[in-house]
Amino acid sequence: MALVEVINLKKYFPLKGLFFTKGYVKAVDNISFHINKGETFGLVGESGCGKTTVGRLILRLIDPTDGRILFNGKDIMKLTKGELNSFRRDAQIMFQDPYSSLNPRQTVFQIVMEPVRFHGIHVDDPEKFVVNLLERVGLNESHLYRYPHEFSGGQRQRIAIARILSLNPNFVVLDEPTSALDVSVQANILNTLKDIQVQNDLTYLFISHDLAIVKYMSHRIGVMYLGKLVEVGDSDELFEEPLHPYTKALFSAIPIPDPDTEKNKERLVVRGEPPSPINPPSGCRFHPRCPYSKDICKEEDPEFRKIEEREVACWLY
Numbered sequence: 211m212a213l214v215e216v217i218n219l220k221k222y223f224p225l226k227g228l229f230f231t232k233g234y235v236k237a238v239d240n241i242s243f244h245i246n247k248g249e250t251f252g253l254v255g256e257s258g259c260g261k262t263t264v265g266r267l268i269l270r271l272i273d274p275t276d277g278r279i280l281f282n283g284k285d286i287m288k289l290t291k292g293e294l295n296s297f298r299r300d301a302q303i304m305f306q307d308p309y310s311s312l313n314p315r316q317t318v319f320q321i322v323m324e325p326v327r328f329h330g331i332h333v334d335d336p337e338k339f340v341v342n343l344l345e346r347v348g349l350n351e352s353h354l355y356r357y358p359h360e361f362s363g364g365q366r367q368r369i370a371i372a373r374i375l376s377l378n379p380n381f382v383v384l385d386e387p388t389s390a391l392d393v394s395v396q397a398n399i400l401n402t403l404k405d406i407q408v409q410n411d412l413t414y415l416f417i418s419h420d421l422a423i424v425k426y427m428s429h430r431i432g433v434m435y436l437g438k439l440v441e442v443g444d445s446d447e448l449f450e451e452p453l454h455p456y457t458k459a460l461f462s463a464i465p466i467p468d469p470d471t472e473k474n475k476e477r478l479v480v481r482g483e484p485p486s487p488i489n490p491p492s493g494c495r496f497h498p499r500c501p502y503s504k505d506i507c508k509e510e511d512p513e514f515r516k517i518e519e520r521e522v523a524c525w526l527y
């Protein structure tokens with residue numbers, strides 16, 4: 211059962227000249243996918259491919275140029291005032307930077323209570339309520355009246371998680387939640403997020419450019435390239451047998467510890483930097499970098515098609 215459905219979604223940012231619009235950044239260009247209730251959907255791709263834009267669109271932090279987003283079956287652009295209010299509680303985001311995402315002048319207590327107060331939710335014993343949330347994320351009562359600068363990056367992300375949980379949401383966008391942290395603390399935070407997902411029956415959109423982390427966290431994965439989704443599939447199956455040449459290239463860049471598996475994997479290296487989303491290449495956007503490119507690839511954009519449990523956009527299939 212889908213909690214989030216994204217249908218033919220587009221976001222073009224206008225490039226403003228002195229007098230007129232000079233063109234558009236096609237940050238998200240006609241993508242469709244869904245996120246099932248209780249699962250983690252991982253979104254992966256190189257910097258600038260549109261991952262954060264997708265997350266912001268789904269949370270209605272920005273308006274789409276075209277397309278629809280359904281949350282619990284309802285079009286988020288057509289919610290009544292009351293429905294929008296409850297959507298703002300149900301759908302939350304956790305940002306990458308633990309240093310700028312918390313107000314330095316607020317105590318942990320104030321930070322965690324702020325969304326609750328903003329939404330006018332009554333809590334019988336606010337102190338007990340916050341302590342309970344802190345304990346769930348691996349902090350405790352002694353942290354209640356301290357300020358963000360007194361905490362490490364990992365602890366700050368824990369405070370951010372407690373703040374999100376204060377609203378008891380159904381859905382959280384995790385936008386590179388650990389990429390600013392030391393590798394040694396990343397795993398702890400990721401495990402906390404996993405535990406909380408099960409306890410609270412949460413649905414996650416997990417955004418990262420780090421494939422190993424995306425695989426660890428996600429049930430299904432969508433691979434993005436220059437504003438397009440090129441492949442969507444079950445996390446294990448995608449790793450076992452990537453179909454799209456870009457997915458193959460991304461996956462062959464990560465180290466595989468088992469030498470037997472390594473032998474079986476086709477290693478593919480993508481040349482060059484991704485082109486600009488302002489004037490993306492014609493046809494398949496990946497064609498200038500694709501070793502399998504053929505004539506049709508330069509002219510026609512391959513449609514997203516279903517191959518068994520997988521969806522892939524490539525003229526090879």
Ligand SMILES: Nc1ncnc2c1ncn2[C@@H]1O[C@H](COP(=O)(O)OP(=O)(O)OP(=O)(O)O)[C@@H](O)[C@H]1O
Nearest residue numbers: 223235237256257258259260261262263264419487
């Ligand atoms: N508000 C905006 N105005 C104009 N262009 C934007 C805006 N926000 C994003 N873009 C552009 O849209 C494209 C996609 O950006 P986005 O932040 O979604 O990428 P990303 O995949 O999250 O990248 P990263 O991995 O670096 O976070 C980029 O070319 C970016 O410069």
Ligand code: SF4
Nearest residue numbers: 494497500507524525
């Ligand atoms: S459509 Fe063509 S260029 Fe694009 S990924 Fe497939 S083979 Fe490569």
Ligand SMILES: [Mg+2]
Nearest residue numbers: 261262263385
């Ligand atoms: Mg981003």
